[in-house]
Amino acid sequence: MISKDLVIIGGGPAGLCAARMAAEAGQSAxxxxxxxxxxxxxIKQTHMFFGSEKQYAKTRGIDIAKKLLDDVGSYPELIxxxxxxxxxxxxxxKVITVLKQEKYLKIQAxxxxxxxxxxxxxxxxxxxxxxxxxxxxxxxTLMNVYxxxxxxxxxxxxxxxxxxxxxxxxMQAGVEVVSLVEASPNIGGYKVHAAKLxxxxxxxxxxxxxxKAIGKEAVEKVVTIKLDENWNEIPGTEKTYEVDAICIxxxxxxLTSLLSMIGCEMKYISELGGLVPVTNKxxxxxxxxxxxxxxxxxxxxxxxxxxxxxxxxxxxxxxxGKKHPKFAELVDDFQSQLENLRNGPFGAKIRxxxxxxxxxxxx
Amino acid sequence: MKANYVIIGAGxxxxxxxxxxxxxxxxxxxxxEKDYLTSGSTGRCGAGIRQQWGTKMNCLLAxxxxxxxxxxxxxxxxxxxxxxxxxxxxxVAVDEEEDEQFAKNVELQKCLGIPAKKxxxxxxxxxxxxxxxxxxxxxxxxxxxxxxxxxxxxxxxxKAAKRLGVKFFFNEAVKDIIVKNKKIEKVITxxxxxxxxxxxxxxxxxxxxIGTMAGVDIPVYAEKHEILVTEPIEKIQGPMVMSFGKNLYxxxxxxxxxxxxxxxPDVDHNHDxxxxxxxxxxxxxxxxxxxPLVGNLRVIRQWAGSYTMSPDRQPIIGxxxxxxxxxxxxxxxxxxxxxxxxxxxxxxxIILNEKPTIDISDLHVSRFKHQKExxxxxxxx
Numbered sequence: 001m002i003s004k005d006l007v008i009i010g011g012g013p014a015g016l017c018a019a020r021m022a023a024e025a026g027q028s029a030x031x032x033x034x035x036x037x038x039x040x041x042x043i044k045q046t047h048m049f050f051g052s053e054k055q056y057a058k059t060r061g062i063d064i065a066k067k068l069l070d071d072v073g074s075y076p077e078l079i080x081x082x083x084x085x086x087x088x089x090x091x092x093x094k095v096i097t098v099l100k101q102e103k104y105l106k107i108q109a110x111x112x113x114x115x116x117x118x119x120x121x122x123x124x125x126x127x128x129x130x131x132x133x134x135x136x137x138x139x140x141t142l143m144n145v146y147x148x149x150x151x152x153x154x155x156x157x158x159x160x161x162x163x164x165x166x167x168x169x170x171m172q173a174g175v176e177v178v179s180l181v182e183a184s185p186n187i188g189g190y191k192v193h194a195a196k197l198x199x200x201x202x203x204x205x206x207x208x209x210x211x212k213a214i215g216k217e218a219v220e221k222v223v224t225i226k227l228d229e230n231w232n233e234i235p236g237t238e239k240t241y242e243v244d245a246i247c248i249x250x251x252x253x254x255l256t257s258l259l260s261m262i263g264c265e266m267k268y269i270s271e272l273g274g275l276v277p278v279t280n281k282x283x284x285x286x287x288x289x290x291x292x293x294x295x296x297x298x299x300x301x302x303x304x305x306x307x308x309x310x311x312x313x314x315x316x317x318x319x320x321g322k323k324h325p326k327f328a329e330l331v332d333d334f335q336s337q338l339e340n341l342r343n344g345p346f347g348a349k350i351r352x353x354x355x356x357x358x359x360x361x362x363x
Numbered sequence: 364m365k366a367n368y369v370i371i372g373a374g375x376x377x378x379x380x381x382x383x384x385x386x387x388x389x390x391x392x393x394x395x396e397k398d399y400l401t402s403g404s405t406g407r408c409g410a411g412i413r414q415q416w417g418t419k420m421n422c423l424l425a426x427x428x429x430x431x432x433x434x435x436x437x438x439x440x441x442x443x444x445x446x447x448x449x450x451x452x453x454x455v456a457v458d459e460e461e462d463e464q465f466a467k468n469v470e471l472q473k474c475l476g477i478p479a480k481k482x483x484x485x486x487x488x489x490x491x492x493x494x495x496x497x498x499x500x501x502x503x504x505x506x507x508x509x510x511x512x513x514x515x516x517x518x519x520x521x522k523a524a525k526r527l528g529v530k531f532f533f534n535e536a537v538k539d540i541i542v543k544n545k546k547i548e549k550v551i552t553x554x555x556x557x558x559x560x561x562x563x564x565x566x567x568x569x570x571x572x573i574g575t576m577a578g579v580d581i582p583v584y585a586e587k588h589e590i591l592v593t594e595p596i597e598k599i600q601g602p603m604v605m606s607f608g609k610n611l612y613x614x615x616x617x618x619x620x621x622x623x624x625x626x627x628p629d630v631d632h633n634h635d636x637x638x639x640x641x642x643x644x645x646x647x648x649x650x651x652x653x654x655p656l657v658g659n660l661r662v663i664r665q666w667a668g669s670y671t672m673s674p675d676r677q678p679i680i681g682x683x684x685x686x687x688x689x690x691x692x693x694x695x696x697x698x699x700x701x702x703x704x705x706x707x708x709x710x711x712x713i714i715l716n717e718k719p720t721i722d723i724s725d726l727h728v729s730r731f732k733h734q735k736e737x738x739x740x741x742x743x744x
Contacts, residue, residue, distance in 0.1 A: 091640050106640060263637065 004030050005320050007096055007109040008313075009087050009258065012040020013302050014294025015115035016068040017309025018316070023075035025324035027317035030107065031072070031079055032098060034086040038072075039065035040117055041137065042302060044144040047165050050190070054337055055303035062144075064302070090114075090258040094289070111289040111316050114259055115309060118252035118273065118295035123157060126212035132219035136166045136249035143173050151245025155222050156180040157210055163249035164193035170247070171200060178241045181208040181224050183231065211238060213246060222246055252299045259285060259292060271353030272298030278357060281335075283312040291316050298357070300341075300350055307337045366530075367391035368714075369550045370563040371537050371573055374405040375513065375700050376692045377565035378520035379707030382439070385527035387711055392529045393559075395552050397536035401517040403567045405700055407636070407668025409590055409624050411603045411614055412701045413452040413508040414477045417468050417742040420677055421698070422475045423721050424705045431704035432511055440526075441519035445512055446617050450601035452508035453490055454742075455499040455653075457608035462500045468742065469503050479505035491604055493656035498609070508603065510616055513700055520703070537566075540577040547577065547688045561688040563710070568634055568669030570693030579686055581679065582731050583694040584632040585669040588624060589642035593660040595619030604654060605744060611649045612744050613657065621657055625649055626744055636667040670697040675737035678702060680710055681727040690714055691728055696743060 006022055008015045011033030019031045037043060045061025056064045072079050085100035096107045120135035122128065134142075134150055136158070142148040154175050156167045159182035167177045180197065185207050187194045194204060207227045214221040226237035253274040260266055264277040265286035276298045277285045283293050293312040294305035311334040314324050324330060342350050368384060370377045373396035381394050396402070412432065414425040431438070432447050456462040465481060472479040480503065487502040488494055525531065535552035540562060542548065550557045564581070566573040574581035596619050603614035613623035625646055627639075643665060651658035673679055673694030683689050690713070692699075692706050699706070705721065712719045730737065 089638075089640060089643070092637050093639075095640050097640055097643070261638070 001095075002105065002107045004028075004107055005110045006030075006113070006316060007032065007107055007111075008113045008115060009096070010040070010115035010117055010294070010296070011035070011038035011081070011083075012115060012117050012294060012305065013042055013064070013068060014117075014296075014305040014309035014312070015040070015113065016072050017306050018113045018115060018293060018313035019079050020068070020071045020075070021310045021313030021324065022317045022322075023072070023078040025314065025317040025322045025327075026078070027320055027322035028078045029080070030082060032082045032085050032087055034084070036084050038069055038081065038083065042068070044137075044140040045302075046144050046169065049303065052340070055306055055341070061302065068306075087258060090262045092263055111291070111320055113291045113293060113312055113316055114296055115292070115294045115305075116255040116258060116296045118299055119255050120248070121251045121253050123210065123248050123250055125210045127215065128213060130213050130215050130219045131217065132215070132244055133213060133246045133248065136162045136247055139166055139170070139247050143169060149173055149175060150247070151175060151243070153178055153243045154245040154247055155210075155224075155241055155243050156247045156249060158182065158249035158251070159187040159189055159194065159204060159206070160249060160251060161189035161193060164189045164197060166247060166249060167197055167202060168193070168200075171202070175245075177202050178243055179224070180204045181210065182206045183209045183227055185229075210246070219244055219246055252295060254296045254298060256296055259290070259296070262287060262290060264290060267357055269298065269353045269356050271349045271356065276357060282315040283308060284315070289316070289319065298350070298353055304338060304341050307334050307341065310334050311338070364393070364555060364557045365391065366393040366557050366559045368393070368561045368563060369557050369559045370394045370565055371550075372396060372403070372565035372567055373400050373521065373531060373533065374403045374565065374567050375401075375517045375520065375703040376567070376695070376706050377563070378517055378524055379703040380563055380565055380692060380710050381529045382520045382524040382527065383707035383711035384714065385524055385529050387715060389715070390528065392524075393557055394524070394529060394531045395535045395537060395550070395555070395557075396531065396533050397569075399533050400521055401514050404668045404671070405513050405517050405567075407590065407666060408513050408700045409612060409614070409622055410510055410513050410616060410700075411452065411508075411612065412447075412511050413505065413603070415452055415454055415468065415472060415479050415503060415505050415508065415742065416740065417464070417471070418677060418738050418740045419471065419475065420723065420725055421740055422472055422477060424678070424702045426475060426477050427721060428702050428704040429507060432516075435516070435519060435704070439519045439523040441515075441522065443515050443518065445515045445519055447509065447511045448617055449507050449509040451490070451504055451506040452603045452605060453487060453494070453502055453504050454605045454607075455487065455494070455502045455609075457499055457606055459500065461608050464741065465501070465503050472505070477505060478507055479503055490602060491600055491654075493599065493654055494604065495653055495655055498652055499606075504602070510603070510614060511701070516700075516703070520707075537573060537576065540573070542578055542686065545686060547686070561690070561714070563690045563692060563714075565692045567693070567699065568671050570671055570691070577686060577689055579683055579689060581691065581693065581728065583671050583673050583679065585634050585671055586630045586632050587635050587637075587667050588626055588630075588670050588697065589638060589646075589665065589667040590622065590624035591643065591646060591665040592663050593621040593657070594663055596660065599656070606653060607742060607744060609649055609653055610744060611646075611653055613650060613654055620663065621660060623650060624744070634669060636669060638665045638667055671699075672696050674731055676740040676743050677738070678706070678726055679728045680706060680723055681713055683728055696740070
């Protein structure tokens with residue numbers, strides 16, 4: 001059994017930033033990630049970020065990842081990084097079980113920051129298990145991390161920012177996007193992204209969804225159908241496209257199974273993407289010294305995950321007795337950054353979700 | 364609301380009792396359950412069904428229950444598959460003491476018509492080729508023991524009872540039982556007040572607390588037992604493999620997964636059902652010694668549930684001297700699932716003053732008051 005005061009699970013933006021703040025405060029930690037490379041989703045995001053300079057706006061995700069990795073890498077004596085290590089259990093006595101390069105290890109922690117991110121939501125339709133049907137995250141990984149085209153003719157489902165951006169990236173990679181369908185009557189993401197797609201001739205069909213996929217060994221065709229104002233299918237509006245891939249970008253849901261396993265109080269908040277842990281404004285769950293930040297505490301943008309990570313790293317270290325020299329100042333700063341990020345019309349859903357969750361809306 | 368009978372608990376026992384009472388024509392039966400169907404010990408159990416017991420009562424209840432399971436799907440008009448698979452239980456003796464005890468058990472089982480037999484290591488290996496026979500002395504085998512899906516079986520009883528007019532209320536925890544002049548008047552749950560003179564305590568791990576509400580002391584306690592399931596593979600093991608000495612049971616269920624469990628000898632007596640890493644460690648060690656091949660599989664999930672232990676590890680079924688209209692079906696000590704058909708039948712006979720199909724006066728709760736020594740069931744993991 002390994003003993004470690006602080007363990008951070010997940011090396012995406014939230015986990016990396018938590019590790020950096022812990023190190024700045026003088027707190028040592030083990031940072032665990034199941035992938036061979038840290039950085040989470042950032043490493044496949046080739047687009048430039050929106051928002052303010054503080055959270056790396058106008059920088060590509062992949063470059064943000066490099067920056068955050070360098071930050072953590074400058075504290076080798078404090079932050080021990082475990083790559084290719086999957087946490088398989090989180091027990092009530094704060095023992096973490098890890099499968100690290102085929103070895104089963106146990107860590108007794110005092111405090112744990114869960115920054116496990118999210119998983120993609122799936123869509124129910126006939127034949128939705130045919131090869132050639134991907135989540136948008138998987139498509140990004142294939143194209144932007146491994147340089148593999150997911151198909152030649154693709155249909156995109158979902159008009160949130162991910163659906164819009166990935167459609168454009170597919171076109172850049174030489175994939176024909178035959179259509180983008182969106183079940184709701186409105187486009188979900190930024191208008192600027194949608195406009196760009198339209199300029200390149202991609203049709204965006206709102207109030208439309210996938211009826212079924214057709215194919216023997218893999219996807220060969222897809223049938224779409226229009227929806228009425230009550231989201232019911234309108235018979236006779238079916239349209240068939242020849243495609244060899246379907247990309248589903250219908251949102252993310254927090255990966256919280258470790259928090260459920262350890263017994264954190266959970267609430268279903270649809271605005272935050274599903275089941276999320278109840279937290280106080282310092283990102284501590286219902287269990288003492290168990291923290292959560294980033295998408296696993298509710299789906300937001302990577303910029304929020306970054307700030308949440310910083311804040312949580314500060315708080316967790318302070319409670320372990322390592323207080324950052326600029327603790328109060330930084331806590332105020334990060335809390336006001338989060339407030340700013342959640343301002344405006346696009347933050348309305350998150351504000352509503354956090355309000356339902358209780359308490360942390362002012363965080 | 365008024366009810367003729369209020370049954371507390373919608374696990375396998377409560378649902379079987381409800382079904383049997385309703386099948387005998389009793390009206391106005393209400394089942395109250397604090398969570399949802401099969402949410403307690405039934406849905407957490409190891410899904411094994413066996414007749415190889417060390418006490419006469421347990422043997423008789425198990426044998427008659429298996430006979431019911433054999434035709435349950437038809438009898439209960441269930442449209443699903445209860446996944447009853449009779450491929451036996453192989454119980455291994457790991458020392459001379461167990462070997463001797465098992466010889467006695469098999470004699471008893473044979474006398475009661477149970478087709479169990481004592482076999483050698485070599486014969487055991489023929490039945491389960493990946494069994495490490497270096498770790499055992501001998502074994503017993505009963506080919507009609509086996510596996511049954513707890514969720515489906517519970518659902519079959521529930522649906523059959525519902526068809527016969529039993530009313531079920533879920534998310535209704537019993538808060539109090541009002542007793543006046545040694546007579547039950549009312550059961551109060553989260554949202555309901557049910558006027559009734561008859562209550563059946565089939566509350567599993569919470570049977571003691573339910574007893575306390577009615578002013579009755581039931582000598583049972585809950586203790587945590589842990590269990591895990593592996594990834595599914597093609598079929599390699601027919602029977603359940605069980606060892607009391609090595610503290611293990613392990614069976615490949617019909618969809619291909621292995622379900623296995625063991626007992627923590629230092630477990631506390633409480634309602635804790637949290638999973639532990641210690642169980643995973645100990646289970647893996649035990650399994651790798653006894654069934655090394657299965658040790659190659661990946662664990663999918665672990666969970667835990669409560670055994671409701673009685674002092675002699677035999678069930679408590681019957682009425683109670685101190686309180687008219689209060690009936691007990693509890694203290695199954697980890698085996699309530701496989702005895703459920705008889706629990707339901709026999710308790711309904713007792714409630715309706717019929718002659719019981721099997722004389723179970725030995726299972727009356729008064730045995731712990733009057734008898735100085737009990738017949739202890741040793742065949743328990």
